[in-house]
Amino acid sequence: MSNTRHSQALKRRASIFAALGDQTRLTVLARLSAGEAQSIARLTAGSRLSRQAMTKHLGVLTRAGIVHSMRIGRENLFRLEPRAIIDARSYLEQVSAEWDDALNRLKLHVESGGSRE
Amino acid sequence: MSNTRHSQALKRRASIFAALGDQTRLTVLARLSAGEAQSIARLTAGSRLSRQAMTKHLGVLTRAGIVHSMRIGRENLFRLEPRAIIDARSYLEQVSAEWDDALNRLKLHVESGGSRE
């Protein structure tokens, strides 16, 4: 079934948006969007969270593909992974484009006085 | 504090993304992006959910400002509200732009052989 593949894409997108749906994680993202990879301790320093809480948030972002990490010595450095962001962005572009199209069709429809389909 | 206003914007954005972070709601959005306002019963018909579950999902989308409804007779019609979508989209554009900038700066930095800061 092509339905299955479709459903997988949907699930993945949902997980990306879900990962973005949290203040703390958006803040982390803002810090990482500066480009520099940062350790858990460093990311924790700027917030009121415990290190373990931050670790969990980073886990959510990682599983959603928004971020990825590499171990360097005793540190675990996290960096932004823009592919997921770009995917989410293009999805929203698509939705709003479809909506615009629908609006334009409706407007034309009304102006032309048509009533067929 | 300007911090408070900032935090409010963050919270709102997070709630928008959180509302998008669900398969069922993404499916609803896809249907509504066709442009036509649809009733709860009609939206429910295409899914395996109960009407009440769908009602709750629509509540989430409504509170996030992604959708709005109007009562017509005995029906409650829901329509897409693109402002929230556009806001979310522009945020993602901003993040990926910042990230691109960071990458470019890094690349320039490496190529020029600089090591300061």
Next chain:
DNA sequence: TGAACACGCAACAAAACGGTTGCCCTTCTT
């Protein structure tokens, strides 16, 4: 008018979420 339709509200249960605490291990640093 009465049945069918569309919906709201409230109570409830199961699962997911966000966060904490305690303990342990590895890696630096002195």
Next chain:
DNA sequence: AAGAAGGGCAACCGTTTTGTTGCGTGTTCA
């Protein structure tokens, strides 16, 4: 070698989310 720094793992807890069920209300239509 010993302490400090960075972090993983698992158990636990309160809250939120997601979904269900039961029941009541307004609307449409034959």
